[in-house]
Amino acid sequence: MALRKFRIFRGDSRETGELVEFEVECGEGMVVLDAVHRIQAEQAPDLACRWNCKAGKCGSCGADVNGKPKLMCMTRLSDYPEDEVITITPMRAFPVIRDLATDVSINYENNRRLPHFQPRPADFEDGEFRMYQWEVERPQEFRKCIECFLCQNVCHVLRTHDKHQEFIGPAFFVRTAVYEMHPADVGDRREHLKEHGGIGLCNITKCCTEVCPEKIKITDNAIIPLKERVADKYYDPLRWLLRKLTGRG
Amino acid sequence: MGIDCQRHEFDVIVIGAGGAGLRAAIEASAQGAKTALICKSLLGKAHTVMAEGGAAAALGNMRAEDNWRVHFRDTMRGGKMHGNWRMAQIHAQEAPDRIRELEQWGALFDRTHIGRIHQRPFGGHTYDRLAHVGDRTGLEMIRVLQDKGVHMGIEVFMEATVIDIPVVDGRAAGAIAYWRETGRFLLFSAKAVVLATGGIGKAWQITSNSWEYTGDGHALALRAGAELIDMEFVQFHPTGMIWPPSVKGILVTEGVRGEGGILKNSEGERFMFRCVPEMFKGEYAETEEEADAWVAGDHVNYRRPPELLTRDVVAKAIMRENEEGRGSEHGGAYLDIASKRSAEDIRRKLPSMHHQFMELAGVDITREPMEVGPTTHYVMGGIKVDPETEETTCPGLFAAGEVAAGLHGANRLGGNSLSDLIVFGRRAGLGAAESAKALAKAPAIPEERVQVAIAEALRPFDNPSGENAFEVQAALQALMQSKCSIVRDQAGLEEAISGIAALRERARRVSVQGNREYNPGWNTAVDLRSQLDIAEMCARAALMRTESRGGHTRLDHPDSDPAQERIENVITRDGDAMRLESRKQPDLPEDLAKIIREGA
Ligand SMILES: Cc1cc2nc3c(=O)[nH]c(=O)nc-3n(C[C@H](O)[C@H](O)[C@H](O)COP(=O)(O)OP(=O)(O)OC[C@H]3O[C@@H](n4cnc5c(N)ncnc54)[C@H](O)[C@@H]3O)c2cc1C
Ligand code: SF4
Ligand code: SF4
Ligand code: FES
Numbered sequence: 141m142a143l144r145k146f147r148i149f150r151g152d153s154r155e156t157g158e159l160v161e162f163e164v165e166c167g168e169g170m171v172v173l174d175a176v177h178r179i180q181a182e183q184a185p186d187l188a189c190r191w192n193c194k195a196g197k198c199g200s201c202g203a204d205v206n207g208k209p210k211l212m213c214m215t216r217l218s219d220y221p222e223d224e225v226i227t228i229t230p231m232r233a234f235p236v237i238r239d240l241a242t243d244v245s246i247n248y249e250n251n252r253r254l255p256h257f258q259p260r261p262a263d264f265e266d267g268e269f270r271m272y273q274w275e276v277e278r279p280q281e282f283r284k285c286i287e288c289f290l291c292q293n294v295c296h297v298l299r300t301h302d303k304h305q306e307f308i309g310p311a312f313f314v315r316t317a318v319y320e321m322h323p324a325d326v327g328d329r330r331e332h333l334k335e336h337g338g339i340g341l342c343n344i345t346k347c348c349t350e351v352c353p354e355k356i357k358i359t360d361n362a363i364i365p366l367k368e369r370v371a372d373k374y375y376d377p378l379r380w381l382l383r384k385l386t387g388r389g
Numbered sequence: 390m391g392i393d394c395q396r397h398e399f400d401v402i403v404i405g406a407g408g409a410g411l412r413a414a415i416e417a418s419a420q421g422a423k424t425a426l427i428c429k430s431l432l433g434k435a436h437t438v439m440a441e442g443g444a445a446a447a448l449g450n451m452r453a454e455d456n457w458r459v460h461f462r463d464t465m466r467g468g469k470m471h472g473n474w475r476m477a478q479i480h481a482q483e484a485p486d487r488i489r490e491l492e493q494w495g496a497l498f499d500r501t502h503i504g505r506i507h508q509r510p511f512g513g514h515t516y517d518r519l520a521h522v523g524d525r526t527g528l529e530m531i532r533v534l535q536d537k538g539v540h541m542g543i544e545v546f547m548e549a550t551v552i553d554i555p556v557v558d559g560r561a562a563g564a565i566a567y568w569r570e571t572g573r574f575l576l577f578s579a580k581a582v583v584l585a586t587g588g589i590g591k592a593w594q595i596t597s598n599s600w601e602y603t604g605d606g607h608a609l610a611l612r613a614g615a616e617l618i619d620m621e622f623v624q625f626h627p628t629g630m631i632w633p634p635s636v637k638g639i640l641v642t643e644g645v646r647g648e649g650g651i652l653k654n655s656e657g658e659r660f661m662f663r664c665v666p667e668m669f670k671g672e673y674a675e676t677e678e679e680a681d682a683w684v685a686g687d688h689v690n691y692r693r694p695p696e697l698l699t700r701d702v703v704a705k706a707i708m709r710e711n712e713e714g715r716g717s718e719h720g721g722a723y724l725d726i727a728s729k730r731s732a733e734d735i736r737r738k739l740p741s742m743h744h745q746f747m748e749l750a751g752v753d754i755t756r757e758p759m760e761v762g763p764t765t766h767y768v769m770g771g772i773k774v775d776p777e778t779e780e781t782t783c784p785g786l787f788a789a790g791e792v793a794a795g796l797h798g799a800n801r802l803g804g805n806s807l808s809d810l811i812v813f814g815r816r817a818g819l820g821a822a823e824s825a826k827a828l829a830k831a832p833a834i835p836e837e838r839v840q841v842a843i844a845e846a847l848r849p850f851d852n853p854s855g856e857n858a859f860e861v862q863a864a865l866q867a868l869m870q871s872k873c874s875i876v877r878d879q880a881g882l883e884e885a886i887s888g889i890a891a892l893r894e895r896a897r898r899v900s901v902q903g904n905r906e907y908n909p910g911w912n913t914a915v916d917l918r919s920q921l922d923i924a925e926m927c928a929r930a931a932l933m934r935t936e937s938r939g940g941h942t943r944l945d946h947p948d949s950d951p952a953q954e955r956i957e958n959v960i961t962r963d964g965d966a967m968r969l970e971s972r973k974q975p976d977l978p979e980d981l982a983k984i985i986r987e988g989a
Contacts, residue, residue, distance in 0.1 A: 169749070188909060266485075267490065
């Protein structure tokens with residue numbers, strides 16, 4: 141056990157909030173979320189933060205740890221030198237509710253507007269599709285998304301330019317890619333991607349891919365292929381059809 | 390007049406947005422009912438998202454011999470013959486259609502080589518039966534249901550906690566809740582209410598469950614006058630992480646053993662070979678060679694490894710190794726998959742376990758064994774429901790998922806929860822929508838009742854400064870862990886019951902810092918009431934059951950008592966107290982009894 145120093149954002153807006161210092165006894169294997177819980181239990185029971193699974197599976201506990209977007213439950217204290225103060229602030233791209241909890245409701249609205257799965261008729265009488273493992277693996281990568289919104293948080297279009305109304309963000313390109321590349325889907329989401337999704341605003345900086353805790357290759361595997369499909373719509377409709385049918389590109 | 394609240398009116402409200410609640414809301418909405426979904430966390434963060442291994446359904450894609458009868462038999466035997474036979478039958482019959490329906494809604498299950506849904510082996514299931522997506526099946530399931538529900542236009546109230554279900558003229562009439570963000574109150578009037586709030590595991594120290602699992606639904610139902618059963622049956626999963634201390638309790642999926650992982654003690658012995666109970670003798674491999682041949686893929690000529698015995702059996706075996714001095718370094722056992730599967734296989738089939746151990750424990754499971762021990766995981770007990778409609782004994786109130794009881798008896802088989810959620814979630818949504826149709830308007834909820842519930846929730850703000858809610862919660866967890874855990878006896882359970890009474894006093898006096906806005910200290914103070922209720926239910930039912938069966942083990946009554954096999958302990962509210970009585974369940978009809986006796 142050793143005492144460690146933390147600085148945690150407290151308050152209900154960025155303008156009026158402040159960093160508050162805490163000292164916590166930290167033991168072997170502890171993660172940032174453990175320290176926050178210990179502070180809650182012993183020093184500041186009203187410290188607001190979200191969490192559920194404590195194992196990187198639910199995507200609730202995103203925050204900026206020393207300025208970097210992280211899942212608090214998967215960030216070990218031993219990753220930081222013992223004498224370094226650990227600063228925890230709410231995700232930058234979203235309005236603060238209180239302390240580390242932010243208002244992420246915009247993401248749920250964006251999702252509600254995405255065109256949903258449009259299946260072809262089932263291949264077997266009992267309702268199953270005939271889909272092979274190599275075909276499902278591609279959209280399965282996108283289904284790993286735990287909706288932590290760290291990619292939304294780091295993307296400059298949202299974080300710096302605050303274009304939440306025009307740009308659905310990497311997490312929802314990933315979501316679109318699930319259905320767009322689903323072997324049994326027959327929908328066409330290109331117009332939505334261009335007109336409502338603002339996919340043109342992404343300039344492929346790959347910052348989203350770097351922070352994704354699920355290691356989804358957001359830019360290479362979701363965004364770029366989707367951009368190509370959108371381009372085809374306007375310039376080469378036949379090629380789009382080919383991509384959709386073969387699941388390639 | 391009193392404290393103001395936001396008012397809403399719906400035909401059906403569903404409390405809980407895990408698999409069961411989502412499936413119920415989808416069905417109610419499909420039946421034309423105006424439906425609301427209310428949950429404590431953000432949408433998509435319920436426990437269902439954490440489920441790993443898979444969903445059990447006799448699709449017969451791996452083995453044509455599999456059918457509902459085999460699944461039914463496995464479920465009843467896994468539940469040590471205590472379960473509700475009608476629920477076990479409906480579950481086994483309907484699970485395949487519910488799984489295929491998920492596929493129709495966009496789910497991407499892993500595939501067989503001919504392009505059908507692949508199924509993996511799991512403890513207690515005769516054949517490879519779990520539809521899965523790597524080891525993140527729950528995530529797939531909740532996303533599919535979430536997207537389906539959202540696109541149907543179901544109204545979702547996220548981060549809203551229900552604190553009371555008012556009963557008007559003997560019928561559930563809606564719910565009183567508060568917004569986590571603002572601490573303001575909400576009143577839902579409804580013609581029918583579905584409870585799908587999940588489990589109770591946050592009342593123990595070592596648990597795979599999150600802050601949400603405070604047993605709110607169990608406690609709400611008790612207060613609404615509904616019956617609860619089987620509350621002594623809590624599942625302690627044999628494989629939770631145990632080292633380092635901060636990760637203690639986090640689940641290690643049974644899928645590791647399903648893929649061939651073996652358990653060893655400190656002497657390097659594969660101890661499960663000597664732990665096969667009488668009931669399952671002859672059904673499991675007897676030598677390493679036979680187990681290896683099964684793992685290599687021949688499931689027809691060889692029997693499965695004993696590591697795949699039911700969870701209650703494996704958990705107790707690990708405990709015994711420790712009592713007899715053969716435990717692992719930190720008091721558990723070693724779970725080794727590295728010596729049975731290639732690194733590539735492990736990364737492909739168990740990616741989240743690989744990631745979890747690497748990140749949290751610095752252990753590379755493709756090279757080293759994991760250290761594991763029992764963790765509080767699931768409650769078999771809960772609200773008693775009608776097997777066909779999922780209506781509780783309180784009219785207008787329905788329940789499905791982990792909060793409901795019956796299907797799993799004394800022990801749940803892995804994978805049977807995810808299928809439970811969609812089978813009975815759908816039925817509960819249907820039942821609630823039907824029940825709502827019979828009413829022209831939702832019953833009016835008396836204002837006085839609303840104000841009483843609000844005043845109760847706000848009481849901690851009036852208390853002089855004292856203990857915070859986390860301290861009382863920690864004391865309860867320590868008490869349940871030591872007195873009402875995997876092994877129990879009369880003296881310990883009596884101490885638990887008196888300890889809970891003392892904690893109720895402390896809970897009444899807890900004080901809250903700050904105000905109502907997003908305040909976990911206050912939220913926990915409100916949750917404590919449910920936690921104390923479920924702890925008392927569990928301890929008292931455990932004291933009543935003077936035998937050992939499934940998840941319930943009494944040191945002072947180590948054997949199963951055939952006379953108690955079909956006895957259920959029923960809990961109801963009696964003023965401010967609880968009433969417990971034993972009741973005999975109906976025996977199995979002859980056709981089902983024959984399946985159990987003779988095989989399917
Ligand atoms: C780590 C882990 C792995 C698992 N793996 C498997 C597996 O492989 N296979 C399997 O079959 N089972 C598995 N299980 C069990 C299974 O996941 C759960 O039993 C199941 O998901 C419970 O679903 P549910 O719909 O009943 O409730 P949950 O998914 O827990 O949802 C409960 C909902 O109720 C809400 N709620 C609770 N109280 C209130 C309140 N007062 N007001 C408003 N809302 C409230 C919560 O916010 C939440 O939305 C696993 C469990 C865990 C923890
Ligand atoms: S690659 Fe595109 S979406 Fe990702 S961070 Fe850069 S701009 Fe944003
Ligand atoms: S894509 Fe990755 S970073 Fe973005 S929300 Fe999903 S899991 Fe999080
Ligand atoms: S708590 Fe679930 S991802 Fe961190």
